[in-house]
Amino acid sequence: MAGFDDVEGGAYDFSPGAQVPLTGAGGGQTAATQALASAAYRDGPVADLVAANGDAKVSAPRFSLFEPNLGEAFSRAVQVRMLGGARKALIQSFGCDPQTVVEHCLAANRIRRQRDARLTLVMGLFGLLFLPGVLLWLGGFQLRRSLAGAQDKKAGPLGMIALAGLGVLAVVFLIQLPFTGFWAIYLRVMLVAPVVGWLWAKQICERYAKDLRSRWEGLLSGGGVGAKIPEAVPHNPGDAEAESIRLNLAKLTAEQRSNLVFYAGPKGILGMGTRWGSWQLAEELVPADPAADINPFRSWDVARAIHDQLRMLERTPLHTGGFPPPSIRHWVVAPIGEGAGEVSRPEGQEVEAYRIKDFEVQRICNEQQFGSGNRHYLGVQFVLWDGQLVLTMLVNVTVLHRTLRIEVTGHALGPVHSVFFAKPKARTKTVSKTVRFWETKEISLPLIEASEVVRLTARAPLTWFPPVLDFLGGKLTLPEPFGLRHVWADKPWRHRFMADDALRAATPVLRVVHSAALKVLRENGVDVTGFNARSLALSGQVQAAEPGKADLYDA
Template sequence: MTTLDMTPGAQIPRTDAGPQTAGTQAISSVAYRDITLEEGAGKLAGTTAKKGRFALFAPNFGEAWSKALISRTLGGDRKPLVPSFGLDTRQIVEHCLAAEEIRTTRDRQLSTVSVVTGLLCLPGTLVWLGAFQLRAWLRRDNPKNAAAYGAVVLALVVGLAALLAIKPPAGGILGLYLRVVLLAPVIGWFLARRIVERTAADLRARWLSLAEGNAVAATVPMAVPRDDLDKKAADLRAKLGRLDSEQETNVQHYAGPKGILGAGRRWGEWKLIDTLRPAEGQIDFRQFHPWDLVRKISGHLKSLGISEVANSGMPGVRVKQWVVLEVGESADEISRPGNADMDGDHMRDFAVQAIADKQTFAGGPRHYLATQFITHDGKLVLTFTVTVVLLANTLNITVAGYALGPIDGFFGDKPKDKEKSVAKTFRFWEERTVKLRLIDNDEVVRQAVRAPFYRMPGLLSWLGGGLGLPEPFGFRHTWAGQPWGTRTMADNALNASHPVLAAVHTATLEFLAEHDLDTERAFKGRAAGLKAEAQGNRPFKVDQYDA
């Protein structure tokens, strides 16, 4: 009995995938942001703020984000990354390195100021730091009265400084030292403030330009070897190069209801199933392997960019041969085979063909023929997969549609001026909004305290905390939504399915005819039903089986 089952189921953009700069620039802007760690982690799903020992050493979100991404993507013996289609991951990491270099330059200058005005007058510095740490504790434990308590604490320190400057308890050199011991840190604070404000303005300008979609170069001089002996720079350049190659891996992972990591959930599925019979007048048909049919279908899918009607070809068609491994929905890491079948992160062609021809009923990795379109300036990633299965003389061809929509709106946020509402001078019952300085006293102290530890990131993280990233980590899949909330994106997903299905169907009929297989009674006679069913497709959650 024959059956037919059909259910709807960069800094330098890559030229084969079409423009994809919008998402890259938006995510890159996070490296330059100066919002608090708690604010950023609370807005971005999957990220966690790791608390440190002392509030004064806490990083802001941009600092924590840059360090976390650099460690995760360039660290030694790191776990594999989930591909981020539609993004230039190398450019994102280079912006993190550029932001780190800007902050490192700032920290070197602050360290000099801290040594001259802070370390040489250590007793006075400790008194001031204790006052600011006390203010931080009061703000955390009693936010309503924190301002009043903090003012009292600072007033006491200022009074002590004035008392020592006017009438020190000792004479001679010690007396002179006591006169300046609490005043020198104030001079250091003034110099540090100028350095911090200058750097903050530079970082905010880069944040704004990237968030608005403008091109901002990520200068990474530490990745350019100065000579043949510069192993550190050569190693960094090699790690950045691996990011590019890893994004082109042909080994993917299916995580249950999450779909293919990096490509999204299935929103539609179409099946063409029938028993193979020799064509009329033929005793038998020519033998073939699934890979032979896959190659035929692949050739037709690659021609989707060509059309006899002007301006109607599908732009940026990418046809790939994937090997898909299964991982649990709650898996916190992925892995790729480490045998002779692999060439780095890429499985060799002969191994891919062997998996395509292998009987997969018993389990194991499976072969997917993937066709991908990246549209809307990289905001929408559409993926259609084709699987060819031969079981008990029955040919089963499945086409599934996956969609990954725009990234979280948090990445598009622009810097805002710091403001505060205060009562009017005369009409005290009314309020007015005043702009505050970009950098306040607490921020100057925080950066000045952190600066001397810039060469010890591990200790700095222990003291101030950091940022935890979601796993398995990819730059996009965790923070991307579905396209169905945007009319044009939904239309693109639905419209793209029709030519893909038509190409698969045409290739299948041609292949069957070439191998002396019946197409009239089996596949060709049901073409009308296939087209009618495809025209009524609607997105739904295939992987949750709730249609």
């Protein structure tokens, strides 16, 4: 297989080699992908991500002056989780292109490193030469943040009194110095030089803030600049870091194409959403001719016939929009615990590039129908609303003794949480006019606050040592088992049209499944009278489908 060359350490190169661009590749998934990618460029408190998913955790900073904002924490966490050398297995992100999101995280981190390199220079010039003064100023800002209690809050009366007291002491210290000569001049300059450095750092921060915000705005507006990640292109044979990023990006794409998914009890199938409906057709296999036996057939024969018929779903006798082309695949579903902290993907001769080979899928379909082990499902998946809604109908065929059971279940993965669709807002303030005081006007505020400039400048030298920065400022811990799409998904039933789409898809899919199955039964000499009656009953029942919690058994 192209791109699977043995490399050092027994690993495999998952890159597909030379590729021809496919028309429409990744189409229909732009909204969800770009919304998640925009988080890499955001500012604001990281607590917004915790509000979007309570399982995400943010460790408390030891010094709030070093705590990351939303974009910094998200980019760092996603890069480490999805490209780290010791990363665990990932959940597929249906309705989303995870590689694009990761590339934007890499691009955002590169932009911040360029900014931090300049801020580090500022800290080197003004921080080392006038270190006591810089420490005093940083201590004052740290005191203000500690008294404020949280990012972007005011210090309050107590904080203002403390800061005012420090200012008075500084003025007294400048006027009445205990030294003369060189040290007197140095002590005065020591308190003024950090202010000059702050003005320089402010210009740097504002320039890069505009760049980050323009990318944030562009992604949510449907355009934007593509992510540039030159660090993923090896410049020489010994460029181990770039080669590692390139290989891990290729592995991420290969894992996204895996045909193994995980069922986590009440959480449903990870990546596909919870099961909201279930319809079962189960009847006895009786020969149509009492004098003869039925022709022997297997579960795979029925599943394959259903697969062929489902490919015709997009066709309609009327000139209407109808279904978009669905994705029809054979899935292997592995059970895991509801509270499992990680998943593992199998290895061996039956697996290639994270995909279970066709002969093993067929064996599971025919043999693993009862007891422990993985199960086979045939899935038809619709990615709608630009990736905001993922509808998956799964078909399972089992034969136990003389009973053939065909089960159709509906799964729905809702839109990306609304926090990812918030666009950047200009910082403004409404004030009263000077003369006509009863009227108000809106004035523009600086893009970067003074405290934010200090935070970025203080963090800059430590960004070259990420573990130290994580220790001092805290970090974001992503929910596990992690997949970019499903951990930030909201419920689809709060959106009227999305709910309608999910309910409407069930009826035609169920009828196609039953029609294909009945055709196979007739061809193999099975009396389909009972199957026909049950199919008609289910056909009427599915017309009144309502979303429920089919994965929660009241027992």
